[in-house]
Amino acid sequence: MIxxxxxxxxxxxxxxxxxxxxxxxEEDPAVVLELxxxxxxxxxxxxxxxxxxxxxxxxxxxxxxxxxxPDVDAVVSLAARVVGLDIAGVDVVAEDISRRSKNSAAPSxx
Numbered sequence: 001m002i003x004x005x006x007x008x009x010x011x012x013x014x015x016x017x018x019x020x021x022x023x024x025x026e027e028d029p030a031v032v033l034e035l036x037x038x039x040x041x042x043x044x045x046x047x048x049x050x051x052x053x054x055x056x057x058x059x060x061x062x063x064x065x066x067x068x069x070p071d072v073d074a075v076v077s078l079a080a081r082v083v084g085l086d087i088a089g090v091d092v093v094a095e096d097i098s099r100r101s102k103n104s105a106a107p108s109x110x
Contacts, residue, residue, distance in 0.1 A: 001045045019063045071100045
């Protein structure tokens with residue numbers, strides 16, 4: 001049940017048309033071990049409101065495209081173009097991606 005819940009996100013899919021891949025719990029011993037540490041199996045149904053840690057590593061993508069502030073988008077897009085990229089995936093470290101960075105060189109879109 002945990003696997004079905006994770007993979008019910010419409011952004012998850014089996015190929016590059018989806019921004020997020022499926023999480024295949026049974027094929028990842030680290031995920032199975034993490035569930036076991038918490039007393040769960042991939043078939044477990046956690047209680048309402050219960051948070052379950054799936055992975056301890058940081059190699060997890062969170063697609064926040066819909067929340068990116070226009071000024072942040074402008075700076076990131078410019079950075080990609082400067083290095084000659086038409087399409088790019090960019091990692092941004094920000095306290096709040098929906099707000100304009102205090103250090104941003106981009107003009108305010110207000």
